[in-house]
Amino acid sequence: MALSETVQLVSGSLALTPWRILAVLATFLALYWRMMPHPLPGIPYNKKSARKLLGNAPDMMKEVSVSRELNVWLVKQVNQLQTPLCQVFVEPFSKPWVLLADSAEAQDIMTRRPEFDRSNFITDGLGPLDGFHARMKTGSVWKTSRSWLQDLMSPSFLNNVVSPVMYDNSLHLLNFWQEKARLANDRPFDVNEDLNHSALDGMLSFVFDRHFEHTALGPQVEAVSELDPSTVKVGTLGEVEFPEGKHHPFISALYETVDAIDKVTKSMSPKFTMWWLRQTSRYRNVTAVKRCVVQEQVQSALARFRATGETKTAIEYMLMRETKAAEKQGRNPDYENTTMMEEIAGQFIAGLHTTSTTLAWSFIYMTRYPEIQNKLREALFSTYADAYAEKRPPSLAELNKTRVPYLEGTLEEALRLHATSVARQAIRDTEVFGHHIPKGTNVIMIANGPGFHAPSLSVDEKLRSKTTKANNWDERDLRVFNPERWLKYKKTSSGEDEVEFNANAAPQIAFGLGPRSCWGRRLAYLEMRMVVTLVIWNFDLLPVLAALAAPKASYGIVHRADQCFLRLKRRK
Ligand code: HEM
Numbered sequence: 377m378a379l380s381e382t383v384q385l386v387s388g389s390l391a392l393t394p395w396r397i398l399a400v401l402a403t404f405l406a407l408y409w410r411m412m413p414h415p416l417p418g419i420p421y422n423k424k425s426a427r428k429l430l431g432n433a434p435d436m437m438k439e440v441s442v443s444r445e446l447n448v449w450l451v452k453q454v455n456q457l458q459t460p461l462c463q464v465f466v467e468p469f470s471k472p473w474v475l476l477a478d479s480a481e482a483q484d485i486m487t488r489r490p491e492f493d494r495s496n497f498i499t500d501g502l503g504p505l506d507g508f509h510a511r512m513k514t515g516s517v518w519k520t521s522r523s524w525l526q527d528l529m530s531p532s533f534l535n536n537v538v539s540p541v542m543y544d545n546s547l548h549l550l551n552f553w554q555e556k557a558r559l560a561n562d563r564p565f566d567v568n569e570d571l572n573h574s575a576l577d578g579m580l581s582f583v584f585d586r587h588f589e590h591t592a593l594g595p596q597v598e599a600v601s602e603l604d605p606s607t608v609k610v611g612t613l614g615e616v617e618f619p620e621g622k623h624h625p626f627i628s629a630l631y632e633t634v635d636a637i638d639k640v641t642k643s644m645s646p647k648f649t650m651w652w653l654r655q656t657s658r659y660r661n662v663t664a665v666k667r668c669v670v671q672e673q674v675q676s677a678l679a680r681f682r683a684t685g686e687t688k689t690a691i692e693y694m695l696m697r698e699t700k701a702a703e704k705q706g707r708n709p710d711y712e713n714t715t716m717m718e719e720i721a722g723q724f725i726a727g728l729h730t731t732s733t734t735l736a737w738s739f740i741y742m743t744r745y746p747e748i749q750n751k752l753r754e755a756l757f758s759t760y761a762d763a764y765a766e767k768r769p770p771s772l773a774e775l776n777k778t779r780v781p782y783l784e785g786t787l788e789e790a791l792r793l794h795a796t797s798v799a800r801q802a803i804r805d806t807e808v809f810g811h812h813i814p815k816g817t818n819v820i821m822i823a824n825g826p827g828f829h830a831p832s833l834s835v836d837e838k839l840r841s842k843t844t845k846a847n848n849w850d851e852r853d854l855r856v857f858n859p860e861r862w863l864k865y866k867k868t869s870s871g872e873d874e875v876e877f878n879a880n881a882a883p884q885i886a887f888g889l890g891p892r893s894c895w896g897r898r899l900a901y902l903e904m905r906m907v908v909t910l911v912i913w914n915f916d917l918l919p920v921l922a923a924l925a926a927p928k929a930s931y932g933i934v935h936r937a938d939q940c941f942l943r944l945k946r947r948k
Contacts, residue, residue, distance in 0.1 A: 413465030416472055418811045420462045422453065431465025431472075444930035447797050450475055451825035460826065460833045461809050474819045476808065478835060479827035479883040484844040485819065486798065487890035491806045494892055495799035495818050501641035501933070503650035504633050504659075507715040508722025513803075514892065521719050522895070523701060524694040529898045535776050537688060539902065541581035543772040545593075546906045549574040550914055552597050557915070557944040559605050560616040564920045564943040567739070569620070570596065571732035571940065576630065578903050579727045583720060584673055585689040588626075595621025613921055615941060629665040630724050636662070637725070638932050666721045671712065674720070678711055691720060723896075729934050731900050734886075736940035737790040738908055741857045743917045743942060744925050748786070748859060753912050755782035769913050775906060781877040785859030787904050788879075791886035793857060794935040795823040798888045810839040821885065828883045829854050849882050918943040 413431035415421050425432045432453070440446050453464050454477045463472040476482055485492050493514050502511045509521035527533055549570065556565055573592035580588055599621035609617040623631070636653055643649035653659045677691040687693045695711055702709035710716075742749040759780045760770040799820045806813050813819065826833045831851040850861070864878045887894035894900070911917075919925070924941040 411468050413472065415465075416463055416474070416812065416814070416817070419472075419474060420457050420459045421464065421472070422456065425465060430468055433466045433468065436464075436466050444928075447822070447824050447931040447935070450797065450820065451477070451822055454822060454825050454833075458833060460835055461811065471814065471817045474808070474813060474817055475822055476819055477822040477825040477827055478832060479849070479885075480832075480844050480847055481808065481835075481840060482798075482821035482827070482885065483847075483889055484841050485800055485808070485821065486885075486888060486893070488843040489806070489841065491802055491804050492800035492819065493803045495801040497641075497799045497818060500646040500650070502637060503640050503646060504636040504653070505718070505722040505725060507718030508726070509719060510722065510726060510895075517715070520701075521715060524697045524716060524719060525690075525895065526697060528690050528693055529895065533693070534898060534902055537585070538582055538899065539772055539776055539906075541585060542578055542903050542906055543775070545574060545577045545581055546903075546910050548577070548591075548593060548597075549907065550910050552593060552600070553911070553915070553942075553944055554946055555597075555600060556616075556618060557946060559600065559603055559608050559618075560944075561605050562918075562943065562945070563610065563614050563616045564924055564941040565616040565618060566939045567942050568732075568736055568937065568940045571735050572728065574907070575728050575732040575735070575903070576627065576724065578731065579724045582727070582899060583690045583723050587676060587689065588669070588673060590624035590627060592623060592627050595623060597621075613923055615924060625665050626669040629662045630728070632658075632662045633666070633721075633725055634729060641932055667717060670717050670720050674711060674717070690723070694720070727896050727899060727903075729936060730894075730896075731903055733794065733934045733936045734787065734790050734900070735904055735907055736937050737794050738786060738904070739911070739917065739942055740925070740927070740937060740940055741786075741790060742912065743920055745857065746917075746919065748857070749912065749917055752782055752786055752859075752908075755780050756909055756913055769910055775909060779877070779905075780909070781863055781875050782859055783905060783908060784877040784879075785862035787901070787908065788862050788882075788884065789857050789859050792882060792884050793829070793855075794929075795828070795884070795886035796931055796933065796935055797821055797823045798885055808841075809835065823885050828885070847880075847883070854882075914947055916945040916947055918945055 408429070411429055413421075413426045413428075415426055422432065425435065428434070436446075436449055439449050443449070450464070454460075454462060454475055460478040460481070461474065461476055463474050465472050467473070476485070494510075494512065499511045499513065502508065505511055507521075509518050512518040512521070552570065553567070570593065573596060576592040580591065596618075599619045603618075611617055636659065640646045640649045640653070673691060674695070677689060678695055681687065681692045681695050687696045694716065695709075698709045698711060698716065742752070756770075757764040759778055760774050763770040763774060797820050799818050802813050802815055802817045802819065804815050808819065822828070831854070862877055862879070862881045864876045864881070866874050866876065868874045887897045887900075920941045920943050924939070927937045927939045927941070929935055929937045
């Protein structure tokens with residue numbers, strides 16, 4: 377066909393007939409209608425936002441792109457409407473997000489309402505963790521993954537297998553900080569990254585034990601080892617800036633996975649961002665490096681397990697569970713199935729920034745409130761009295777045997793004040809406070825608003841779910857960091873004063889609740905108790921300038937402080 381004929385044909389087919397104009401208009405109108413908010417009946421919302429194309433999204437983007445505090449924006453919407461249940465319109469073409477600011481109802485949804493399951497915020501947002509079970513909806517595949525992990529959080533595995541390596545890791549961090557404190561010579565330095573590296577080493581110990589020879593902290597120790605106090609770099613606020621060492625590719629790949637999660641969770645379209653990431657050679661390389669190291673570790677764990685029948689690392693335990701499951705089901709064990717590999721790789725990430733962030737906040741508060749720091753130190757000294765008398769830090773056996781209520785309260789406060797909001801998605805039509813919640817709706821349980829950081833808003837008690845249990849928390853000063861709120865004082869039978877930690881003294885959803893709550897919380901507590909005890913025992917955390925004491929922070933998967941400046945003085 378000649379070119380002129382082709383042009384004629386095309387322009388003829390594009391000619392604007394009235395029907396075509398109508399069809400274009402109808403398409404635009406349909407699109408416009410889909411992009412307008414569609415409020416769920418009866419649930420309060422901001423009327424102005426509901427009349428805007430894209431609803432609250434532009435306002436939210438404007439504020440959060442500056443503040444980086446999504447949860448602060450969410451709680452602001454609740455406070456403006458002064459209602460424990462409201463809705464916002466932030467995702468075009470999707471249902472509104474329902475915001476629930478009520479601790480009793482949130483507890484009920486997470487623990488006693490099977491019609492609520494893992495939200496697609498997590499299943500999509502944690503895309504870079506592939507087949508890790510935190511991403512799965514509750515069901516048979518999730519159950520299989522969890523069955524591989526059975527016993528790994530048992531007191532005997534934690535105390536006998538995990539604790540010794542974690543204790544060594546904590547001492548490693550302590551020695552590193554001692555060297556940094558010497559070089560810093562009474563000046564503050566940022567320990568945020570050290571805490572990440574130490575937490576990652578904790579997870580490497582948990583999964584591989586000592587069978588992977590590289591650590592995240594090792595290269596940092598090396599990078600600092602040759603410095604001289606007179607040559608250290610000092611910033612404008614008198615803070616010392618230490619050089620960073622180069623990581624092993626596997627460790628870099630784990631950190632890049634965390635960055636990828638951050639990108640995906642914070643994007644407007646997590647699924648698209650994840651797809652796009654998968655097309656990049658950099659991301660493919662990250663995945664390949666992780667797979668290669670995990671595969672090598674599985675192979676060597678399998679060889680050890682076959683040779684001895686013993687299970688000393690998390691991987692050996694998982695292989696043993698797979699062997700037993702295969703025997704029971706009359707099939708061959710599948711030791712290298714993709715889900716198991718991805719489960720192993722996911723473990724590192726689950727326990728990384730979650731633990732290090734809580735430790736950072738604990739140290740920030742200890743620095744900000746010296747009286748609390750001193751009280752904690754006193755509590756540690758009197759609990760581990762033999763160690764104190766013998767002028768040595770408490771041993772692993774002592775730490776494993778005895779808990780310190782004031783330390784528990786301190787950690788609980790850092791967790792409570794920096795918990796991120798937890799979401800659940802309705803898997804069938806249901807109700808909250810008598811309002812219809814259609815299948816597929818995401819309900820966000822606000823962890824930093826009324827009922828958690830401020831007194832509860834009033835609720836018509838008749839509208840509560842039948843399974844909701846009332847709580848009688850003291851709601852005074854919920855924004856204040858106060859370890860005492862978790863303590864219960866009483867007299868022993870011999871009339872002596874005794875203090876106990878009461879885990880139910882205040883609202884807490886830092887680990888989520890119910891069947892999909894944090895699987896690793898016991899390990900996290902074990903590590904956090906050890907690190908805080910040894911640091912407070914060995915160092916005074918001296919005051920730092922106000923500009924360094926209250927760092928900015930951002931909400932993502934965790935509520936992360938940008939820095940954690942410590943001015944450490946070794947205790948004699
Ligand atoms: C202070 C430290 C930690 C915090 C604050 C934390 C917090 C959380 C939260 C909020 C959830 C979601 C819960 C829900 O939706 O109800 C979660 C899930 C999870 N966490 Fe943690 N976590 C911590 C440490 C760890 C560690 C050390 C591990 C691994 C050893 C871990 C493994 C997991 C897993 C596997 C899940 C998913 C459970 C499931 O979906 O069934 N976490 N965590």
